[in-house]
Amino acid sequence: MGNEINIPTIDVNIRVKAQQVIKDDQSSCTGELPVRRWKVELCMLNEKDEEVVLDIVSACIFYLHPTFKEPVRKFRQPPFMLEEEGWGEFDMDIVCHFIENVGKFTIKHLLSFEHNAIGIDYAIKVPCHTPLIREYLSKNFELPDATFDKEQEKTISQAQLKSWINLIPKLDEDSVTEIVQLILRHPAVQAEVNKRERHDDFVMGLYQLPNELLQTIGDYILHGNEQDDL
Incomplete structure (x- = not known):
């Protein structure tokens, strides 16, 4: 990717x-x-x-x-x-x-x-x-595939993503802030942000993030929870 x-x-x-x-x-x-x-x-x-x-x-x-x-x-x-x-x-x-x-x-x-x-x-x-926007558009247009990283599909399952997401509310504010910064600092995310006008709003799906970034986020979430249990 x-x-x-x-x-x-x-x-x-x-x-x-x-x-x-x-x-x-x-x-x-x-x-x-x-x-x-x-x-x-x-x-x-x-x-x-x-x-x-x-x-x-x-x-x-x-x-x-x-x-x-x-x-x-x-x-x-x-x-x-x-x-x-x-x-x-x-x-x-x-x-x-x-x-x-x-x-x-x-x-x-x-x-x-x-x-x-x-x-x-x-x-x-x-x-x-x-x-939802794909559902509405599909009534009137042929849509391109929402492409996924094939390597990501092999290594990070939807179940894994869901389990990590469910752990986020248990983290403290500093940990959540660090996760946000991990995402924003990634070159791929920065490149996408730089394509937009300064005040434009847009949404990224988790599946669109690079595989190694998702793995880093997952490791951080799990590591943070392990530290809390010590």
Whole structure:
């Protein structure tokens, strides 16, 4: 496995759909721009370019122009749809968080009144290494295998991993901190962290850690418990 941790991803298109209409109940004054009702909604495109529910996202935050009374709007379930009214076009950031806390992505979208209705597609990469997000993605996409280290499968069983994990709550705070540092100091983990933006969130499964790192963690957990028993 070397000094790399491969988090499998797939390419997905997110569609931002916008609709707008000029309000009827307003006076027409020379030199004033008409006020419009508008809405913006997000969906996902499957492999056939069909619109499907954006169920791989747990929350979307819309950052509007600061002149709005509430310029930050958060939605926690699909459909991620924002409805508002105003006269001006502006750029908005839409920050979307994946389910299972595997990361987030940002769409920079221009709210334009050039068309009454329009859909604009944005290409993103979606991590597909955790169970729930794989389950949701598999309904609409062919997924790459969640690769395992074959040598790791031979030497460290799921039962061993589970037994080590069950011992962690029995360790003191310093020991738990040391385990975290063992993981963060490993070159493979550092290399993966360095690929990310500073404030990006992502999740690694235990099975993705190098075999020798898992063995070191297991030895430390067992050694710590042996010391406690002396």
